[in-house]
Amino acid sequence: MIDFVGKKSWFFLASGIIIVVGIISLAVFGLRPGVDFVGGTSMTLQFISPSSPVEQSQLRQEIADLGYGKASIRNAEGDFIVHLKGIVSAEEGKKLAQELGEKLGCEVKMTNPYSASPAVGAETARSAGIAVVIAAVAMLLYIAWAFRRMPKPFRWGICAIIALIHDVFIIVGIFSILGWLAGVEVDAMFITGLLAVVGYSINNTVVIFDRIRENVSRHINPDFSVTVNSSIVETLGRSLNTALTTLFVILALFLFGGASIHYFVLVLFLGVIIGTYSSLCISSQLLVVWEKGEWDTLLPFAKKPA
Numbered sequence: 001m002i003d004f005v006g007k008k009s010w011f012f013l014a015s016g017i018i019i020v021v022g023i024i025s026l027a028v029f030g031l032r033p034g035v036d037f038v039g040g041t042s043m044t045l046q047f048i049s050p051s052s053p054v055e056q057s058q059l060r061q062e063i064a065d066l067g068y069g070k071a072s073i074r075n076a077e078g079d080f081i082v083h084l085k086g087i088v089s090a091e092e093g094k095k096l097a098q099e100l101g102e103k104l105g106c107e108v109k110m111t112n113p114y115s116a117s118p119a120v121g122a123e124t125a126r127s128a129g130i131a132v133v134i135a136a137v138a139m140l141l142y143i144a145w146a147f148r149r150m151p152k153p154f155r156w157g158i159c160a161i162i163a164l165i166h167d168v169f170i171i172v173g174i175f176s177i178l179g180w181l182a183g184v185e186v187d188a189m190f191i192t193g194l195l196a197v198v199g200y201s202i203n204n205t206v207v208i209f210d211r212i213r214e215n216v217s218r219h220i221n222p223d224f225s226v227t228v229n230s231s232i233v234e235t236l237g238r239s240l241n242t243a244l245t246t247l248f249v250i251l252a253l254f255l256f257g258g259a260s261i262h263y264f265v266l267v268l269f270l271g272v273i274i275g276t277y278s279s280l281c282i283s284s285q286l287l288v289v290w291e292k293g294e295w296d297t298l299l300p301f302a303k304k305p306a
Contacts, residue, residue: 002236005229008285015166015282022173025180031172032179034083034187037125039118041088043110044260045097046079050106056080062103066096074183076259083185087115112260128191132168132198136161139202143209150213155290160205163283167201167274168194174270189264197271204242204279208235212284225288232284243276 004011035042047054056073059080063071072083088096093110101108143157150156171194178184211231221227250272254265289295 001229001233003229004232004281005225005285005288008281008288011281011285015170015278019166019169019173022169022176025173025176029176029180031176032183032185034185034190035114036116036120036187037118037122039116039120040086041084041093041113041115042081043084043088043093043114044076044079044081044112045100046109046111047104048107048109050104054080054104054106058104059100062100063096065103066099068096072183072185074259076262079259081259087117088113124188124191128195131195135195135198136164139164143206146206147209147213150216156209156287159283159286159290160202160209162286163205163278164198164201166278166282167197167271170274171197171267171270175267184263184266187263189261190267193264193267193271196268197275200246200272201275201278204239204275205283207238208232208279208284209287211235212287224291228284228288232280236280239276239280243272246272 045059056075059082060071060073063073063082063084068084068088070085074081090113093113097108097110140154140157140161143160144153147153147156175184175186175190179186208231211234212228215221215227215231215234216224220230247269250265250268254262254269257265
């Protein structure tokens, strides 16, 4: 039997290190906002039969020469996703594509035009934050009600919410680092993916908690930590199978869904992995620590009482 509970200190340490690195990255670099949050116009430019491959730096210079300075450009499997400051009308976008085609000696096709104002972006960010808070409170109340027959049911809900916050912090921290290293942006699709991950993570946690409740009611062992570990092992196959089948679908989305949803798919990919990890290695272990008062086990090198 795998001793998940016995290694809880190392799981806490690993998560703590990742979260601290992410918080430092957020403090230093922040997140790289997409057009949904800073405003402007986004479009995909496809270059058909160019005389030579179009380079990203070359395209940026040509766009700047046409009067659209400081454009954000991302290579997307041969096409380029371009973010321009300010609202660009459909006619202006078509004119830009035509002028680029004349300069580069090829046909330029513009697709997926999308515009947003900074005010809309600020409202989107505020609404997303409110949605996450409301969802967390609702989940806390639901879990406390579902486990009301257990001693101190709010502990179960709080442990699940802490694991959920753990997942969100890690994903946001990773996107901050990727924004610094690779120019990865966050947009409305990022928020959508994050909310989907919240639902996936809490569902997996509730499944394990439900098995713990069943085993506690059956009195399989007087030691609560042994009961929790047995419950995790019993649900391990279900958790891994669900994660793998979900990851296969996400991989298909990444390969065939188009470049415009790559970051959304990345959020889902990271969320499934991190959500499965937190369900198996964080939430239930927090429950053991709280139920048994073993706060000294939060770190593997903490001094144990004599």
